Amino acid sequence: MATLSDLERRNRLAPLGDAYRLYRRTFVPVVVLSFAANLLLFASPIYMLQVYDRVLSTRSLSTLVVVSMFGFGAIALLGILEFLRSRILSRVSVAFGQELSPKVLSRMLSAGPGVIEGNKSVMRDMDTMRDFLAGSALISAMDAPWTPLFILVLYMIDPWYGTLAVVGAVLLFGLAVASEWTTRKGMKEAQYALVSAHDQIATIARNADLVVSMGMQGPATRLWRQRFDAALGWQSEASERAGTIQNLTRFIRVALQSAVIGLGAILVIEGRITAGMIIAGSTLLGRSLTPVEQMIGQWRAFISFRAADERVRALLAAIPAETPGFELPTPKGTLDVHQLVVAAPGGKVALLKGVSFHIEAGQSLGVVGRSGSGKSTLLRALVGVWSPASGHVRIDGADVGQFPPRQKGQLFGYLPQDVELFSGTVAENISRLDPDDDQDVVDAAVAAGVHDLVLSLPEGYETKIGAGGHGLSGGQKQRVALARALYRWPSVIVLDEPNSNLDAQGEEALANTLRALRSNGRTVVVSTHKLNLLGQVDKILVLDEGQVKLFGSRDEILPQLLGPKSVPAQVRPVVGTLAPGGTAQ
Ligand SMILES: Nc1ncnc2c1ncn2[C@@H]1O[C@H](COP(=O)(O)OP(=O)(O)O)[C@@H](O)[C@H]1O
Ligand SMILES: [Mg+2]
Incomplete structure (x- = not known):
């Protein structure tokens, strides 16, 4: 495929862009909140400094009261700001999901049935993204940029403190990079394998009847296990490496905490800082390194997020953006098929x-x-x-692809x-998931000869069917689906x-339906391997x-089908059911 123009690519990726834009809008408030919160983080070291250097030296309780009022006030305010920030992020992440997921689903559906089948896991990917964007990972990412501020203040207390903080941050950051570097491939592969294991489960679930009835539990489990084991293999390799690095990180962190006290002691002895500053310095160092350390712990979430983002991006880039399309006049239903060559999606034959x-028509x-x-x-x-x-299928002269999706409903049953x-x-x-006129539903059901059957169900038209609902037999399903095809009289049916699962009564109803469609002027194409339906067709x-x-x-073809020589083997048994002249009975 030719490379996409930038404009086209941007168009295709618009749903993702729109979703991320929600974050851009909250960016300023969240950054302001983060800034304020990080400033307020100074409250506790300042409080300690005041208590040690002012209250203890003057032994003044009233000073302690005043200092404490400010200290705790600031800490309470910090709590409120952090609450607001996480509240905003969690709300935006919900909006993110609401913005992105439906658009991606509809884009996949617009690209044809094969696309959604092959990319169901993308829906899960978007959940991963949303989780990440709501979670603490993003919050620590927001805090990380303020690390230099803390380091700057440490420098102002004493350059040695600042240097220690820089060395610590560099070490921790280096470890984070190493962690990312060594686990990237494994985590990505694990994610892929896990997704395909989940897909396998979906297949097994769909065929659960089969698996249970014929005792296929063992092989079915094995099928899933191969992918699951692959996922676990990658995952354990990656997490062992990540674990080692995490331990090293923790060690450095603890060592730094002690080093800062030791360093403080030297500085106090040399008379460069006060005793209170030891405590304040140690707290500040801790604060400056916390976000860095948190981010290291959250690499995994970040890597999953990034892999999910890449998959969604790749999917969107591969599917042309939906356009409203040009609405054509309601077709009469002339069908013109010319030199049509068709292969299965992805197939070459x-x-x-x-x-x-x-x-x-x-x-x-x-x-x-x-x-x-x-x-x-x-x-x-x-x-x-x-x-x-190659070749074409035209309806009233227009290629099927020229009809916009919203017109397909009136075009086809x-x-x-x-x-x-x-x-x-x-x-x-029956209403194709969009019931707004009960009469239309009944009309379709009557036309499909399924109205009485529906009335006999426990709650009539309101009876829930499908998963967890009322079960229907194969023939009943087929007749409800026939009503769905006839709903609102599309041009081409x-x-x-349609009679593969029907009993004699159902066949009778179907023959009536075809007769009605004909007198209604609908274009009908019906495939069958039973000749008795052919009594109702023109060609x-x-x-x-x-x-x-x-x-x-x-009248031309049917006698040839009935003739002893040209009758395809599998239709011979039903020939006897055909009355002379081809009228089915
Ligand atoms: N999804 C598919 N992928 C590849 N080949 C297919 C697919 N579906 C059907 N075929 C092949 O296409 C041929 C025609 O199938 P089909 O149109 O279903 O025949 P019919 O409906 O007349 O029984 C068969 O040889 C079948 O194996
Ligand atoms: Mg078939």
């Missing part, structure tokens, strides 16, 4: 090899062919789920071969083996190994 046909087309001949592939290409490698319903109510499912297309074997009017 052409599953359709130059398919061409044309049907007028309001006509219906039956697609038949043996299993694996490319029926589902053709239907996916018609609704734009799989894009053509699609019933995939493998029916899945969302967990939600029946009404939500594409049904992939028939026979696919074989991704190519058109026969195409023509029903």
